[in-house]
Amino acid sequence: MTASGFPNSRVIGHDVARVEDEALIRGVGRFVDDIVLPGMLHVAFVRSPHAHAAILGIDPSGALGMPGVHAVLTLADLAPHLTDTRLVVAMPSPSYRQQLHRPVLADREVVHVGEPIAAVLADSRYLAEDAAALVDVDYDVLPVVADCVAALEPGSPTAHRDASSNLVAEMTVEYGDVAAAFAAAPHRFRERLWIHRGGSHSMECRGLVAVHDVLEDRLTVWSSTQMPHAAHRLLCDIMGLGERQIRVVTPDVGGGFGPKLIFYPEDVVVAVAARLLGRPVKWIEDRREHFVATTQERDQYWDVELATDDAGRVLGVRGLLVHDHGAWTARGVNVPQGAVAAMPLAYVVPAYSMAIKAAATNKVPVTPVRGAGQPQGVFAMERLLDSAARALGLDRAEIRRRNLVPAERMPYATPMRTRGGIPVVLDSGDYPRCQQMALDRADWAGFTARQQAARAEGRYIGIGLANYVEGTGRGPYEHVSVRIEPSGRIFVATGAAAMGQSTQTMLAQIVAEQLGADMSNIRVVTGDTAAAPLGIGGSNSRQAVLAGNSAHAAAIRVRERVLEAASQMLEVAAADLEIEGQRVRLKGAEEVGLTLSQVARAAAGQAGFSLPGQAGPGLAASEELVIDAMSYANGSAVVEVEVDIGTGAITIRNLVFAHDCGRALHPRIVDGQLMGGIAHGIGNALYEFMAYDENAQPVTTTLAEYLLVTATEMPPVTILHMESPTPLNPLGIKGVGEAGVIPIGAAVASAVEHALSSFGVRVNRLPLSPVDLLGLLNAATA
Amino acid sequence: MHDIAFTLNGRPWSLRVEPRRTLVDAIRDDCGATGTHIGCEHGVCGACTILLDGEPVRSCLMFAVQADGRALRTVEGLEKDGALHPLQRAFIDHHALQCGFCTPGFLMLAVGVLERTPNISDEALTDVLSSNLCRCTGYQNIVRAVRAAAEEMAP
Known part of the structure; x- marks a missing residue:
């Protein structure tokens, strides 16, 4: 693979070997559950079996009487050691109508199944679970809010007994004169949509090990988190400890996909327990807990309208999104906000007004899962465009081509702002050309012939497409330090956190490019608050952009220091020196040189x-490059499906994904990120459904009930690349970690509707199980 | 408590275990071989796949006592004299792992399959690889890696 985007580069832009693989492939990686410490105690949590109940009493005596049980901790036990009994983690927003900070442990009321009430500490997890079953909690069951739309109706019970309503937040994202646009528009189209997304389901669940070192008075917490620095700050705050008294480290993390960026009750309990009991403490979430205690995405109901002129050009978009917020504010309103922000982004939309109502329900809190609302926003927009194309007699690709932001208008300043108030400016790209690439490869033009041939055989095939634009690289910064040790080895530390995205490889590549091109000479430490004083962590497809560019800047500064010092030591001009491997040498006379050591x-x-040279002491630099503006990646997915009208089964026959994430630091890793996202998108479109019954009891709590895509469900996938380097950062890169998932559901819906167009089926929901599809068919043909 | 004995990657082990102790806990906690991972504990994800007398099994669905007298193989036993197994090499070459958590399970599943069925068809291979779950890769690189290793391992 050549490095098309990085001319003359030696390491970046190339498919170099990943530095992560050697340990992982041998089974000697270290995930949090692999950490074993002498005297370690194991935690099992007592969790609510009810979606909503008052707690009348907690009696731990049965558990405490068991051999091997060391403690049963409730909120009353922890409170004297905490500055606050609630997790105050909500991102700022003026939209909140009530504050729902969840407790460290529930003590008066439980508001979702799986909410933790007490922690049992025992010599083994087996004993801890035995004992947890003997903790007697006296519940008084309360009325349940199981549906976010019903939650907002007058007279609905409330998810919290003391609340006056279930409205958690409301806001309207708007610009332009929407009312005038709709009043004057010759065509209006309306869709009522229900979009469900499920959990993240990293193969590794959450987990923590904490140990208190009394000699140094320092608590070390190994956590499978995407945001170790945030966890560190929150633990310091809630335990009232100084920064040096807590260290948070991420070991190898077995996937994140969003929910591991959240700070959880279990994080506090394990950390406090280790100090209280003076023993190392481990808690490893099991899969069932992951279903009921790890945050999810879930239901959104959209009532949306599109206004166009006779040529199908968008004049305005408006509507209302009702969003299932879950029982607590575990992050904020960023999921519905991200959905609404993503909806119009690929297109020229002169007027826009989308209202959001976030409703509390008696379910697990909702926070971002890979894509963070954007798949839903894209689904809403693309469904409207299909509706308009059908009514106006336009090809679905053509109506999109007429409305995509054209290349000649880049950079395109939209009237929108991010959640942080930063203007949304589409920085670069050629969206129509990207769509055309996907159409050409998928043979969109030849599909009618394929469809007719299939129909002649009694088969129903369809083709669909969807576009997305994704804000990536959310700022403001990520910390990276680069230091050449006396041994000559290069040590890189960062606040960025790795969870499978090849973060260490990415940083090693960027540093190696400047400092000798020897990846094996570089050690990268991610996600360790003792190694990096500042950090934000993994979310928003941000780390390659923020950490990557900080690493680039820091490595350049270290390179300048190396050359300056060596030039003095060798008495030659710095410009005549180069770094190769672990040596600085004279260009053209390679025997003249020094080792980095x-x-x-x-x-x-x-x-x-x-000191040698004028550059000052040491060969080190740290950078926190501040990049507030997001870089906007884009892409187009074309999906061809076959629908079995007898069984309702949907088979994806072909999937083409054309995208632009700026320059690719490592093309094979970019493809890998996209392919994982595409698989996730297929799951969201066809398989993944986090079901609750009318009492808000979760009914899909195993991976046999909640279906993830397997190898056999993956269709042939072709990924096509455009490279429009962003001017917003020196490397010209945009994020890619979430992109794959964003347009897939919308494209599948478009294709399924197309396959069944002769029946007049309208796809207004996701996911589409075979049963759902037969329901749509029956409704259309009734 | 039961006294059991098995070999793990050729090394003999004698353990005293509760009857309810799962095999994967015995492997990880009693033998210290943490390369085998636990992803669901209900037999669906396959992260805990090991070879039991050459047969891929879910070690979370077995009790340790059921392994008495058997030969177990895990990811730690794949290397020979410091050289990676062809499957391990192929997984690296084809970027068939990202976070790496499911990888040992996929490796052991694939080793077990290829040792028994070296000439497995593409369709059958994809089908058998659907036994295990991966959230990172979208599977295609895993299938490619196993196919490539199969060619290399073919007698």
């Missing part, structure tokens, strides 16, 4: 002697 030792200085 020699330069590093000289730059470290000796008492009473001058």
Whole structure:
């Protein structure tokens, strides 16, 4: 693979070997459950079996009487050691109508199944679970809110007994004169949509190990988190400890996909328990807990309208999104906000007004899952465009081509702002050309012939497409330090957190490019608050953009120091030197040179002697490049499906994904990120459904009931690349971690509707199980 | 408590275990071989797949006592004299792992399949690989890696 985007580069832009693989492939990686400490106690949580109930009493005596049980901790036990008994983690927004900070442990009321009430600490997890079953909690069951639309109706019970309503937040994202646009528009189209997304289901669930070192008075917490620095700050705050008294480390993390960026009750309980009991403490979430205690995405109901002129050009979009918020505010309103922000983004939409109502329900809190609302927003927009194309007699690709933001208008300043108030400016790209690439490869033009041939055989095939634009690289910064040790080895530390996205490889590549091109000479530490003083962590497809560019800037500064010092030591001009492997050498006379170790030792200085060069002591630099504006990646998915009208089964025959994430640092990793997202998108479109009954009891709590895509469900996938480097950062890169998932559901819906167009089926919901599809068919043909 | 004995990657082990102790807990906690991972504990995800007398099994669905007298193989036993198994090499070459958590299970599943059925068809291979779950890769690179290793391992 050549590095088309990085001319003359030696490492970045190339498919180099991942630095993560050697340990993982041998089974000697270290995930949090692999950490074993002497005297370690194991936690099992007592969790609510009810979606909503008052707690009248908690009696731990049965559990405490068991051999091997060391403690049963309730909120009353923890409260004296906490500055606050609630997790105050909500991102700021003026939209809140009530504050729902969840408790460290529930003590008066439980508001979803799985909410933790007490922690049992025992010599083994087996014993802890035995004992947890003996903790006697006296419940008084309360009325349940199981549906977010019903939650907002007058007279609905409330998810919290003391609340006056279930409205958690409301806001309207708007610009332009929408009322005038609709009043004057010759055509209006309306869709009522229900979009469900499920959980993240990283193959590794959450987990923590905490140990308190009394000699140093320091609590070390290994956590399978996407945001170790945030966890560190929150633990310091809630435990009233100084920054040096807590260290949060992410070991190898077995996937994140969103919910691991959240700060959880279990994080506090495990950390406090380790200090209280003076023993190492481990808690590993099991899969069933993951279903009932790890945050999810879930239901959104959209009532949306599109206004166009006779040529299908968009004049305005308006509507209302009702969003299932869950029982607590575990992050904020960023999922519905992200959905509404994504909806118009690929297109020229002169006027826009989308209201959001977030409703509390007696279910697990909703926070971002890979894509973070954007798949839903794209689904809403693309459904409207299909509706308009059908009514206006336009090809579905053509109506999109007429409305996509054209390349000649880049950079395109939309009237929108991000959740942080930063203007949304589409920085670069050629969206119509990207769509055309996908159409051409999928043979969109030839589909009618394929469809007619299939129909002649009694088969129903369809083709659909969807476009997305994704804000990536959310700022403001990520910390990276680069240091050449006296040994000559290069040490890189960052606040970025790795969870499978090849973050260490990415940073090693960027640093190696400047400092000798030897990846094996570089050690990258991610997600360790003791190694990096600042950090934000993994979310928003942000780390390659923010950490990558900080690493680039820091490595360039270290390179300048190396060359400056070596130039003095060798008495040659710095411009005549180059770094190759672990040596600095004279260009054209390679025998003249120094090792990085020699330069590093000289730059470290000796008492009473001058430093070499003018660059100051040490060969180190740290950077927190501030990039507030997001870089906008884009793409187009074309999906061809076959629908079995007898069974309702949907088979994806072909999937083409054309995208633009700016320059690719590692093309094979980019493809891997996209392919994982595409698989997730297929799951969201056809299989994944987090079901609750009318009492808000979760009824899909195993992976046999909640279906993830397997190898056999993956269709042939072709990924096509455009490279429009963003001007917003020195490397010209945009994020890609979430892109794959965003347009898939919308494209599948478009294709299924197309396959069944002769029946007049309208797809207004996702996912589409065979039963759902037969229901749509029956309704259309009734 | 039961006294059991098995071999793990050729090394003999004698353990005293509760009857309810799962095999994967015995492997990870008693033998310290943490390369085998636990993803669901209900036999669906396959992260805990090991070879039991050459047969891929879910070690979370077995009790340790059921392994008495058997030969177990896990990811830690794949390397030979410091050289990676062809499947391990192929997984790296084809970027068939991202977070790496499901990888040991896929490796052991594939080893077990290819040792028994070296000439497995593409369709049958994809079908058998659907036994295990991966959330990162979208599977295609895993299928490619196993196919490539199959060619290399073919007698």
